[in-house]
Amino acid sequence: MKASPSLLPLLRSRMQGELLALVLLHPDREYSITELAEACGVTPTAVLREVERLTRGGILEDRRVGRSRLVKARTDTPLYRPLSDLIAVTFGPMPLLTEALSGLAGVSEAYIYGSWAARYSGEPGPPPGDVDVLVVGSPDPDALFDLAERVSRRLGREVNVHRISPESWAASTTDPFITSVRERPLTQLNLNQETR
Incomplete structure (x- = not known):
């Protein structure tokens, strides 16, 4: 059996955390099974099984439109607020940062590094206290700061953004920061992925 995710060991899998983060943190949006599968990097069958469990448990709701099955968060239950808060502080950085950075001019690539990325990749350890983001490109520094503040408020933890040029990121370097990252x-972050 696959190990539970280090970000939130209460969950069965990282895919479950990613799916919950996407749907719970965008409660006004409906997702097709195919969209969820692409966003989570798994098969539609795997997503369908998880959606059925979460729907039976009253966490998600679904409806059929033709041959498509659309899924969204159930916000009318006592579980929604505490569960969405818990998912935001654990699996929320990926969908929220992807959404925010996708709309920012001048961003070529973006990565989460540090303790959050370590827990996401399965390294055991304490919950991350903050989220470190590397932005490759030339976005406006003020817009980047405002974006980090907005996402910090939604995540309930500090988001630290470090910006570097595409040339610095692509070059072989002895820069201690880039080497350590x-x-x-x-x-x-898949900035071409539509999350809204």
Whole structure:
């Protein structure tokens, strides 16, 4: 049996955490099974099994439109608020940062590094106190700061953003910061993925 995720050992799998983060943190949006599978990097069958469990448990709701099955968060239960808060502080950085950075001009790539990326990759340890983000590109520094503040409020933890140029990121370098980031777990944000 696969180990439970280090970010939230209460969950069965990382896919379950990713699915819950995407759906619970965007409660006004409906997702198709295919969209969820693509976002989580798994098969539609795996997502369908998880959606059926979560629907039976009253966490998600679904409806059929033609041959498609659309899924969204159930916000009318006592579970919604505490569960969405818990998911936000554990699995929330990926969908929320992806959404925020996808809309910011000048961002070429973005990665989460540090303790959050280590827990996401399965390294055991205490819950991360903050989220470290590396932004490759030339976005406006003020817009990047405002974005980090907004996401920090939603996550309930500090988001630290470090910006570097695409040339610095692509080059072989002895820069201690870039070297340390590359040697530890990195989680790339899929900025082409639609999350809204």
